[in-house]
Amino acid sequence: MGRSATTKDAHALFHSLRSAYAATPNHLKIIDLYILFAVATAVIQVAYMAIVGSFPFNSFLSGVLSCVGTAVLAVSLRIQVNKDNKEFKDLPPERAFADFVLCNLVLHLVIINFLG
Amino acid sequence: MAQYLGFLVLVVLVLAAGCESAVFSPVLESHRSAALELFSPADGSYGSLEETYEALKTFKVLGIEKKHYITTSSCASVAQTLKSTSSVSKDYFHALRINSILNCDLNIEAFRGTESVLKGSLNGANSLIDFYFSIGGLVLLKEQTPEVDVHLVDADKIFRSIKALGQSDGRWRLNSNNPESSNNAAGLALEALAGVISLATPQIDNSLITTMKNDVLKLFDGIERYDDGTYYFDEKHVGALGHQSPLSASASVVRGITAVAATTSEYLNLPGDKILGLAKFFLGVGIPGSAQDLYHQIDALSCLENIRGSTPLILSLPATVISVTKKDQLKVRVSTVLGSPAPTLSVRLMQIFVSGTKDASVIDQKLKFDAVNGMHVLETLPKNIDVGSYVFSFEIIFDNPEHKKTYVTGGRTRVLVDITGVIKIDNAEIVILDGDHGSIETQKKLKLPGGNDVALSANHLQKLRLSFDLATPSGNAFKPHQAFLKLRHESGVDHIFLVGNSGKKFEIILDFLGLVEKFFYLSGRYNIQLTVGDSDMENSFLQPLGYVELDLPDAPEKAARPPPQPVDPYSRYGPKPEIAHIFRAPEKRPAKELSLVFLGLVLVPFFGFLAGLVQLRANLKNFPKATAPSTFAILFHLGIAAVLALYALFWLKLDLFTTLKALGLLGVFLMFVGHKTLSHLASTSSKLKSS
Numbered sequence: 001m002g003r004s005a006t007t008k009d010a011h012a013l014f015h016s017l018r019s020a021y022a023a024t025p026n027h028l029k030i031i032d033l034y035i036l037f038a039v040a041t042a043v044i045q046v047a048y049m050a051i052v053g054s055f056p057f058n059s060f061l062s063g064v065l066s067c068v069g070t071a072v073l074a075v076s077l078r079i080q081v082n083k084d085n086k087e088f089k090d091l092p093p094e095r096a097f098a099d100f101v102l103c104n105l106v107l108h109l110v111i112i113n114f115l116g
Numbered sequence: 117m118a119q120y121l122g123f124l125v126l127v128v129l130v131l132a133a134g135c136e137s138a139v140f141s142p143v144l145e146s147h148r149s150a151a152l153e154l155f156s157p158a159d160g161s162y163g164s165l166e167e168t169y170e171a172l173k174t175f176k177v178l179g180i181e182k183k184h185y186i187t188t189s190s191c192a193s194v195a196q197t198l199k200s201t202s203s204v205s206k207d208y209f210h211a212l213r214i215n216s217i218l219n220c221d222l223n224i225e226a227f228r229g230t231e232s233v234l235k236g237s238l239n240g241a242n243s244l245i246d247f248y249f250s251i252g253g254l255v256l257l258k259e260q261t262p263e264v265d266v267h268l269v270d271a272d273k274i275f276r277s278i279k280a281l282g283q284s285d286g287r288w289r290l291n292s293n294n295p296e297s298s299n300n301a302a303g304l305a306l307e308a309l310a311g312v313i314s315l316a317t318p319q320i321d322n323s324l325i326t327t328m329k330n331d332v333l334k335l336f337d338g339i340e341r342y343d344d345g346t347y348y349f350d351e352k353h354v355g356a357l358g359h360q361s362p363l364s365a366s367a368s369v370v371r372g373i374t375a376v377a378a379t380t381s382e383y384l385n386l387p388g389d390k391i392l393g394l395a396k397f398f399l400g401v402g403i404p405g406s407a408q409d410l411y412h413q414i415d416a417l418s419c420l421e422n423i424r425g426s427t428p429l430i431l432s433l434p435a436t437v438i439s440v441t442k443k444d445q446l447k448v449r450v451s452t453v454l455g456s457p458a459p460t461l462s463v464r465l466m467q468i469f470v471s472g473t474k475d476a477s478v479i480d481q482k483l484k485f486d487a488v489n490g491m492h493v494l495e496t497l498p499k500n501i502d503v504g505s506y507v508f509s510f511e512i513i514f515d516n517p518e519h520k521k522t523y524v525t526g527g528r529t530r531v532l533v534d535i536t537g538v539i540k541i542d543n544a545e546i547v548i549l550d551g552d553h554g555s556i557e558t559q560k561k562l563k564l565p566g567g568n569d570v571a572l573s574a575n576h577l578q579k580l581r582l583s584f585d586l587a588t589p590s591g592n593a594f595k596p597h598q599a600f601l602k603l604r605h606e607s608g609v610d611h612i613f614l615v616g617n618s619g620k621k622f623e624i625i626l627d628f629l630g631l632v633e634k635f636f637y638l639s640g641r642y643n644i645q646l647t648v649g650d651s652d653m654e655n656s657f658l659q660p661l662g663y664v665e666l667d668l669p670d671a672p673e674k675a676a677r678p679p680p681q682p683v684d685p686y687s688r689y690g691p692k693p694e695i696a697h698i699f700r701a702p703e704k705r706p707a708k709e710l711s712l713v714f715l716g717l718v719l720v721p722f723f724g725f726l727a728g729l730v731q732l733r734a735n736l737k738n739f740p741k742a743t744a745p746s747t748f749a750i751l752f753h754l755g756i757a758a759v760l761a762l763y764a765l766f767w768l769k770l771d772l773f774t775t776l777k778a779l780g781l782l783g784v785f786l787m788f789v790g791h792k793t794l795s796h797l798a799s800t801s802s803k804l805k806s807s
Contacts, residue, residue, distance in 0.1 A: 026732060026733075026734070029732050030729065030732060030734055033725055033728040033729065033732065034725065036721075036725075036728075037721045037722065037724060037725035037728075038721075040720075040721035040724070041718055041721045041722075044714065044717050044718050044720075044721070045718065048714045048717075048718075051706070051710070052705075052706035052710065052711075053703075053704070053706075055703040055704070055705070092798050094794035094795070094797050094798045094801075095794070095798075097794065098790060098791075098794055101756065101790070105756075105759055105783075108760070108763055109763060109766075109775075109779065112763045112764075112766055112767050113766070113772060115767055
């Protein structure tokens with residue numbers, strides 16, 4: 001009974017989360033998808049390193065950090081663009097997007113330099 | 117040992133045995149070929165008139181035929197110089213000298229003009245060079261054109277003005293301003309004075325001529341000397357005429373005194389030994405290396421050949437190494453410096469000294485004169501002369517006593533002669549003796565000098581004895597400079613022993629018991645080598661004789677080690693041992709297929725992202741439609757793509773600085789279009805909000 005209760009609760013929780021998520025605006029969903037994509041790429045790279053060893057360690061680091069870095073920047077973009085966020089009410093979303101693009105470019109310059 | 121008994125020990129002269137025994141030979145064929153080589157005309161002429169004269173004079177003295185085109189071109193330049201109005205006395209002097217050799221076909225008018233210029237130059241002369249050229253020119257003019265009247269009226273005055281430049285030590289200054297005096301200037305001055313005397317009408321005062329003769333004798337006080345009997349003049353300072361070598365200074369003086377000797381009526385009392393010494397100096401130079409030195413040498417020798425009253429005669433030996441075995445004969449030649457035959461005389465061998473000792477013997481033997489070759493021959497060597505080095509002392513005696521006044525021979529002439537011969541080697545044998553009794557264990561006869569290959573064996577208790585006899589062709593004992601026995605071990609260590617002698621018998625005994633330590637206790641095969649040699653021994657030899665197997669006791673611990681043998685010095689240029697470098701093992705790389713699989717796997721999330729975007733119905737509806745904003749938008753995206761492409765290029769081949777430069781430019785562009793695009797988007801969205 002307890003088990004089925006927890007499972008039911010988990011199901012209920014999952015459903016409510018899913019419905020709440022459906023309410024988010026589309027552009028935030030796009031950003032979330034992008035974040036997911038970046039993290040997935042990072043995970044695959046870590047799995048590869050686990051299999052073949054970390055010989056060109058700098059290459060591994062630059063690959064993983066590129067994914068992680070761009071994910072972090074996307075998260076900060078999402079925060080700034082979210083209308084419900086009172087802190088960034090006055091910040092126009094285009095400005096946030098411009099920052100996102102600029103920081104990504106700088107990140108990727110560093111990554112490419114470190115790639116070797 | 118080499119006491120050639122029967123010699124009387126004479127008073128040792130100051131000029132000890134060995135010095136003053138150099139051989140001087142008169143001018144040879146090699147001088148002619150050197151002259152042709154050194155005086156080679158460039159473009160058909162020899163350059164200046166002075167050089168042309170030097171070349172022509174040298175060829176004339178040596179008897180070399182002049183080429184026709186040289187004669188014509190030289191004559192042409194002579195004619196041109198005599199006609200030209202810009203010539204100075206120096207040019208006339210050289211031109212007239214050339215003419216005296218070549219006898220060019222010249223116009224008498226040219227000579228008249230020359231005469232007036234030279235007389236004018238003489239009147240205005242105040243330096244020695246001016247006097248020399250003008251007087252020299254006038255003397256030559258007088259010889260070549262008897263029609264032209266050349267005589268000096270105020271000869272006394274000219275004589276005195278030249279004398280005024282002279283100094284008390286016999287040397288001359290070049291002009292009254294220059295205090296430096298030189299022998300070279302003295303030579304020029306004497307030539308000029310002799311010229312004045314020959315041109316003067318009426319005759320110059322005799323007292324002046326006497327002072328000139330005294331100057332010549334004073335000049336000889338300043339002569340310098342080498343140990344081998346040669347005399348020469350040298351300059352202490354670099355004068356106005358440039359640096360003078362002993363050759364040019366001595367040549368100048370010789371020309372001067374020859375000119376003086378030719379003008380005076382009775383013979384000039386020149387010191388005979390010094391004249392002979394000067395002749396030997398010029399001959400001792402050999403073949404000079406430069407054209408000018410060759411000219412000085414040949415010109416001076418031609419002056420000495422004909423010098424009035426003291427003509428030097430040179431005694432020379434064509435060969436100073438005489439072989440007793442081949443029965444060579446000692447030949448002596450007496451000639452003038454240029455090789456012309458001497459007057460009738462006889463050569464006597466007076467004394468023979470043994471080289472390196474004070475022994476001497478008096479011979480007093482006359483040499484037979486061979487008229488065909490012009491040589492004096494010593495038909496048989498004196499009996500007590502055997503193989504060795506000697507100094508022969510010759511004396512020249514004239515058949516006509518009058519010749520003593522006109523020729524100079526220098527008394528006794530000493531010449532170093534080597535008598536060589538084949539040395540007989542007899543009774544050569546090598547023997548192994550038993551230590552205690554001295555009884556012979558092995559005895560082998562040797563054939564020396566010839567090939568020998570003995571095989572002996574000995575132990576440390578035995579002795580080895582080598583003996584042989586040396587005798588000269590006439591049967592006397594002979595002690596060579598070198599008599600060595602060398603034993604060389606297989607490992608390369610060798611030991612050298614001197615072979616001693618008593619009389620004719622040479623013997624060496626090697627007692628191995630005493631030599632064990634010297635041989636470093638090395639047993640084994642020792643190669644035997646015998647060397648007997650001397651500079652006067654025609655059959656000197658260095659022979660391997662065979663080997664001896666030595667059995668020596670073992671070395672005790674403290675014994676000396678044999679010296680390390682020298683490494684072949686060329687082995688350092690051979691290849692060195694190979695170096696094996698140890699590299700870090702390369703990291704293990706994954707299989708190619710695995711990497712490609714993961715490359716594909718990494719791209720999967722990207723496609724997942726695109727699929728998700730489609731599912732979310734992402735669209736480009738907000739893309740600006742109007743021309744200007746859309747352009748900026750497109751440029752914005754292109755700019756980002758360009759930056760990413762730049763990064764790709766950076767990874768592939770660019771370096772950081774180039775990338776940063778390009779990035780800077782692109783960044784500025786991107787900023788501009790991005791600002792434009794995003795501000796347009798912001799304004800449209802705010803318009804939407806407000807509406």
